[in-house]
Amino acid sequence: MISSRRGFFKNGLLMLGASALGLDMLNTAYPAGVLAETLAQSPQNNNILVIVQMAGGNDGLYAVAPYTDPLLAQNRPTLALSAQDVIPLNSVMGLNKELGALQPLWESGSMAVMQGVGYPDPILSHFQSMYIWESLDMTGQQGSAEYGWLGKYLSTLPNAQSQPLNGIETGNQLPYALQAPNFSVPAIASAANFKLQAPPQTSAAIEQTRTSALLQLYTSFAQANPQNTLSGLLSSVSATTVSATADFDKAYAAYKPAITYPQSTLSSQLQIVAGAITQNLGVKVAYVIIGGFDTHVNAKETLQKLYPELAAAIAAFWQDLHAHGADSNVLMMTWSEFGRRVKENGGMGTDHGTAAPLFVFGPKVKGGLYGSNPDLSSLDTNGNLVYTTDFRSVYATVLTKWAQANTTSLLGGTYPLLNFL
Amino acid sequence: MNENENEHAFAPLPQPILSIDDSPTVISEDSAIIPEDITAPKPQKKTLRFGGRKISRRTLLIGASVVGLAAAGIAGGTLLAREQSVFAPGANVTPAVEANIAHLLRRAGFGGTQSDIQYYGSLGLTAAINQLLNYETITDPIENQLSSMNFDFTKFADMQRWWILRMLYTKRPLQEKMTLFWHGLLTSSAQKIGGPKNLPLLIQQNQFLRAHALDTFDNILLGITQDPAMMWWLDLRLSRKNNPNENYARELLELFTLGVSSGYTQDDVRAAAFALTGWSLRNGASVYTPAQHNTATQTFLGQTGSFDYRDIIRIIAAHPAAGPHLATRLFSFFVHPNPSAEEIKPMVDAYYSSGHSVKAVMQAMFNAPAFFSAAAYRARIKSPPEFVIGSIRQLELKTQGQGVGGAMAAMGQSLFAPVNVAGWPGDTESEAWMNTATWLARINLLNTAANVPGFLAAETGNILAFETMTSDIAKHNLKSYGDFINYYAQNFIDSALSSERLALLTQFLQINPYPSALQNITFADGTKTSWETARNTIYILLSGPEYQLN
Numbered sequence: 001m002i003s004s005r006r007g008f009f010k011n012g013l014l015m016l017g018a019s020a021l022g023l024d025m026l027n028t029a030y031p032a033g034v035l036a037e038t039l040a041q042s043p044q045n046n047n048i049l050v051i052v053q054m055a056g057g058n059d060g061l062y063a064v065a066p067y068t069d070p071l072l073a074q075n076r077p078t079l080a081l082s083a084q085d086v087i088p089l090n091s092v093m094g095l096n097k098e099l100g101a102l103q104p105l106w107e108s109g110s111m112a113v114m115q116g117v118g119y120p121d122p123i124l125s126h127f128q129s130m131y132i133w134e135s136l137d138m139t140g141q142q143g144s145a146e147y148g149w150l151g152k153y154l155s156t157l158p159n160a161q162s163q164p165l166n167g168i169e170t171g172n173q174l175p176y177a178l179q180a181p182n183f184s185v186p187a188i189a190s191a192a193n194f195k196l197q198a199p200p201q202t203s204a205a206i207e208q209t210r211t212s213a214l215l216q217l218y219t220s221f222a223q224a225n226p227q228n229t230l231s232g233l234l235s236s237v238s239a240t241t242v243s244a245t246a247d248f249d250k251a252y253a254a255y256k257p258a259i260t261y262p263q264s265t266l267s268s269q270l271q272i273v274a275g276a277i278t279q280n281l282g283v284k285v286a287y288v289i290i291g292g293f294d295t296h297v298n299a300k301e302t303l304q305k306l307y308p309e310l311a312a313a314i315a316a317f318w319q320d321l322h323a324h325g326a327d328s329n330v331l332m333m334t335w336s337e338f339g340r341r342v343k344e345n346g347g348m349g350t351d352h353g354t355a356a357p358l359f360v361f362g363p364k365v366k367g368g369l370y371g372s373n374p375d376l377s378s379l380d381t382n383g384n385l386v387y388t389t390d391f392r393s394v395y396a397t398v399l400t401k402w403a404q405a406n407t408t409s410l411l412g413g414t415y416p417l418l419n420f421l
Numbered sequence: 422m423n424e425n426e427n428e429h430a431f432a433p434l435p436q437p438i439l440s441i442d443d444s445p446t447v448i449s450e451d452s453a454i455i456p457e458d459i460t461a462p463k464p465q466k467k468t469l470r471f472g473g474r475k476i477s478r479r480t481l482l483i484g485a486s487v488v489g490l491a492a493a494g495i496a497g498g499t500l501l502a503r504e505q506s507v508f509a510p511g512a513n514v515t516p517a518v519e520a521n522i523a524h525l526l527r528r529a530g531f532g533g534t535q536s537d538i539q540y541y542g543s544l545g546l547t548a549a550i551n552q553l554l555n556y557e558t559i560t561d562p563i564e565n566q567l568s569s570m571n572f573d574f575t576k577f578a579d580m581q582r583w584w585i586l587r588m589l590y591t592k593r594p595l596q597e598k599m600t601l602f603w604h605g606l607l608t609s610s611a612q613k614i615g616g617p618k619n620l621p622l623l624i625q626q627n628q629f630l631r632a633h634a635l636d637t638f639d640n641i642l643l644g645i646t647q648d649p650a651m652m653w654w655l656d657l658r659l660s661r662k663n664n665p666n667e668n669y670a671r672e673l674l675e676l677f678t679l680g681v682s683s684g685y686t687q688d689d690v691r692a693a694a695f696a697l698t699g700w701s702l703r704n705g706a707s708v709y710t711p712a713q714h715n716t717a718t719q720t721f722l723g724q725t726g727s728f729d730y731r732d733i734i735r736i737i738a739a740h741p742a743a744g745p746h747l748a749t750r751l752f753s754f755f756v757h758p759n760p761s762a763e764e765i766k767p768m769v770d771a772y773y774s775s776g777h778s779v780k781a782v783m784q785a786m787f788n789a790p791a792f793f794s795a796a797a798y799r800a801r802i803k804s805p806p807e808f809v810i811g812s813i814r815q816l817e818l819k820t821q822g823q824g825v826g827g828a829m830a831a832m833g834q835s836l837f838a839p840v841n842v843a844g845w846p847g848d849t850e851s852e853a854w855m856n857t858a859t860w861l862a863r864i865n866l867l868n869t870a871a872n873v874p875g876f877l878a879a880e881t882g883n884i885l886a887f888e889t890m891t892s893d894i895a896k897h898n899l900k901s902y903g904d905f906i907n908y909y910a911q912n913f914i915d916s917a918l919s920s921e922r923l924a925l926l927t928q929f930l931q932i933n934p935y936p937s938a939l940q941n942i943t944f945a946d947g948t949k950t951s952w953e954t955a956r957n958t959i960y961i962l963l964s965g966p967e968y969q970l971n
Contacts, residue, residue, distance in 0.1 A: 055841065056841070124671070124687060124690075125671075125675055125681050126841070126842065126843075127675075127681070127843055128681055140681075141682070142681075143850075171858070172831065172832070172833045172856065172858040172859050172862070173833060173840055173846070173853065173856075174853070174856045184856060184857060185856075186856075186857045186858075187856040187857050187858035187859070188857070188858065189831065189858040189862075190831075190858075193831070193861065193862075193865070194857075194858075194861065195861075196861070196864070196865070196868075197865040197868040197869065198868070199868065199871065199872040199953070199957060200872060200873075206932070209928075209929060209932065210929060210957060210960075210961060213925045213926065213928070213929050213961055214864075214961050214964050214965060216922075216925050217922060217925060217961065217965040217966060218965065218966050220919075220921060220922050220925075221922075221965070221966040221967065222966070224919065227795075228799060228800075228970075230799070230800070230801075230802060230851070230852065230855075230970060231966060233802075233852055233855055234802075234855065234966045234969055234970075235966070237855055237856060237857060237860050238860060238966075240857055241857040241860050241861055244857060245857075245861070291841065292612075294668075294842070296655075296656045296666045296667070296668040297656045297659040297666060297668075298659075345660075345661070345664050345665065345666040345667075346659070346660070346661025346662075346663065346664030346665065346666065347656060347659030347660065347661065347666045348659075349656070349659075349666060351666055351667040351668070351671075352667070352671070382687050
């Protein structure tokens with residue numbers, strides 16, 4: 001339960017010395033958590049994983065369409081793509097031209113499309129389905145699992161306790177996927193503001209004294225109030241922040257984007273990630289979120305804006321990394337909690353569905369179209385697609401072939417590996 | 422109480438408020454939260470009188486042995502026992518009462534000033550709760566003051582500021598807190614409202630939620646179902662008779678009323694979607710057209726009939742899962758997360774025995790032992806409004822609200838722009854308010870408050886005006902570094918610091934990190950410090966763990 005996650009913070013902090021936690025001590029502050037001990041340690045490699053969450057449930061049939069299938073137009077008066085709307089991926093499947101900025105990645109063989117990704121007994125609730133994807137707790141009972149799959153992975157890295165920028169997220173809401181035992185993954189909502197502001201005209205030594213006093217208030221509070229389940233979280237967040245900002249601030253300031261990023265929230269987020277990667281800040285997992293995919297009405301209008309924004313931001317990110325010579329050890333994967341209903345509703349949109357394609361990018365990816373094409377003639381009782389690839393196989397492939405992690409202990413089972421890597 | 426009792430409830434809105442610069446304050450994500458063009462309001466003279474019979478907390482605590490009080494379990498506030506004497510009116514406002522009142526005001530509102538705590542403390546807890554709950558009896562001049570300010574509700578910054586000024590200066594704190602609760606549960610967003618011209622619909626929704634904050638759940642649901650902003654947000658405006666969309670129907674069941682584990686099925690969602698058809702928007706107003714309503718027989722949550730939206734609301738509100746779900750949401754927001762069935766039982770009972778009255782549910786919540794229990798004390802991370810509004814109020818800064826909405830957004834809550842259809846996760850699981858980004862936003866705001874002149878308020882200029890500080894020192898006979906720190910610790914975090922933790926701040930006060938500054942504060946014991954150092958000591962105190970907790 002959640003309470004035991006708090007327990008990690010609490011127990012972890014009880015092991016700290018009362019007065020020892022000065023600024024110089026932060027990097028050794030975290031003891032190994034109980035869970036981390038049960039997970040096999042991951043080896044050190046330099047591979048980086050970037051996750052792009054498309055929140056709201058992306059309409060897979062509108063992103064990668066079986067554009068020759070007559071059932072598509074029958075079901076979707078306004079949301080069926082035909083030949084002129086797509087970049088053909090093969091003779092029957094096509095990428096929506098609104099995602100056209102991805103075409104160079106596709107053509108250079110650094111883009112894989114994994115079709116029909118979902119899970120058994122799909123749940124049509126955003127929040128239960130997101131929770132399933134992020135925690136791998138297939139019951140969907142939110143809060144039952146303690147940690148997210150990426151948080152667990154980060155906890156198995158050899159330097160998990162000393163390197164706060166192993167994982168970064170670029171918003172101010174930490175996703176469940178990054179909930180980790182015994183540390184708080186840094187959330188960098190703004191690169192410019194990811195620093196402790198100091199009073200003007202103050203020497204660095206005095207500023208450190210102020211910060212050190214503050215941090216010690218946190219550790220002593222956690223020690224004196226073990227019954228307060230939030231005291232450990234507060235102590236962990238304050239220590240991580242001081243440590244992570246110190247690592248991030250100066251190094252990031254030296255980052256010069258090689259291209260002009262488009263104006264969008266996702267672009268800004270990916271630019272932070274590109275900066276952290278090119279400046280060698282030790283990032284192993286970076287996480288960005290783009291919302292707005294819950295297209296119950298007027299889907300075409302909404303996606304005409306969202307898809308170009310998504311594609312342009314991703315394209316810019318890869319151009320920037322490539323220009324810096326920093327792309328060879330980077331892999332990017334998109335995901336969304338579900339696809340959408342095959343049949344369009346009366347509001348020119350679609351309701352919650354199930355399986356959908358996801359994208360994987362990177363110079364090491366074996367580009368191409370994977371998995372079975374969507375079968376519009378064989379739907380489930382709710383009129384939704386039947387999944388053909390379990391998302392845990394995608395995770396297993398990434399963890400095994402890219403991160404070289406002990407996948408079975410992280411995912412709690414074995415899943416067939418796929419060929420996009 | 423005297424005729425002016427309503428005046429005491431919360432600090433008055435500064436006057437005059439007409440001279441304000443109404444140009445929108447654009448807060449980008451990267452910009453510092455330092456409005457530079459604030460027209461300073463003239464502060465009203467304080468007219469608060471508490472009579473001579475009360476022993477002030479300051480006298481009690483600063484004069485008495487802090488260690489002794491802590492040993493008695495009072496100063497630490499770890500045990501908020503609901504003793505009979507605590508509830509009796511007219512009792513002295515003792516530290517035990519103060520800790521309870523401070524807790525109550527943090528939960529039922531946005532934190533109390535010293536004046537508020539004295540005022541509500543003098544009523545006794547029971548009367549304080551009743552006054553907070555029966556807010557319709559309190560005249561709130563905020564309405565007239567705001568209406569004279571010419572807000573442009575097609576501007577997002579104006580919308581936020583309008584609500585923020587309410588939170589800051591209302592005399593009905595529980596009404597604002599309930600409105601914030603409903604905004605998180607029955608949420609809608611500026612992100613999907615059909616463009617800036619329709620933003621005023623969110624103010625309309627906000628006013629509906631405020632006006633009906635303690636109404637029956639049925640009335641609240643009937644209102645929100647036909648609310649134009651909600652129709653934009655969850656698409657009911659485009660749900661067609663024979664081919665409805667499921668968005669509102671699903672979230673009504675899953676998020677608003679019954680919860681995902683209550684046993685409803687996809688067939689129930691579908692049935693509700695059909696039954697809820699008939700609505701559309703015309704010129705910004707919701708219109709119900711019976712001819713556009715699907716009258717087919719539906720089976721919904723075990724009942725069968727030709728249902729319309731009224732039937733759906735009636736069946737949902739009476740459902741066995743509705744009371745527990747609402748009670749759990751309220752309890753998590755106002756008391757502590759993850760309540761047990763036993764803890765919410767008084768609220769659930771009140772729900773069903775009162776005809777689904779939210780006021781009855783809230784009354785049961787405030788009067789249940791759980792509310793003042795040790796398990797509830799500091800059991801939630803402060804939400805961004807609790808932190809920001811609470812800080813401004815407790816520091817008695819006079820602000821017209823520019824920049825405050827942006828500050829809250831950086832902390833994870835942009836009013837009128839929820840994270841998603843489930844509102845803000847911190848409302849139920851308060852841990853979600855706390856991560857590196859939001860913690861930085863909090864302490865950097867306090868750094869600005871402590872060090873940048875003109876922050877939020879030209880009048881005071883800083884976290885504590887020099888005159889305020891020196892006057893506190895004289896008035897409360899603060900003779901030493903320790904007296905000084907613990908005086909503010911009592912005010913801001915309910916309790917004095919342990920000697921070990923006090924030493925951390927004392928050390929900071931005495932190193933005087935601002936050698937260029939005058940040693941312009943001298944305590945009676947001969948020790949000195951500077952105003953700058955003292956302000957940054959308050960920064961440390963407010964940036965510390967206790968102040969992040971509610």
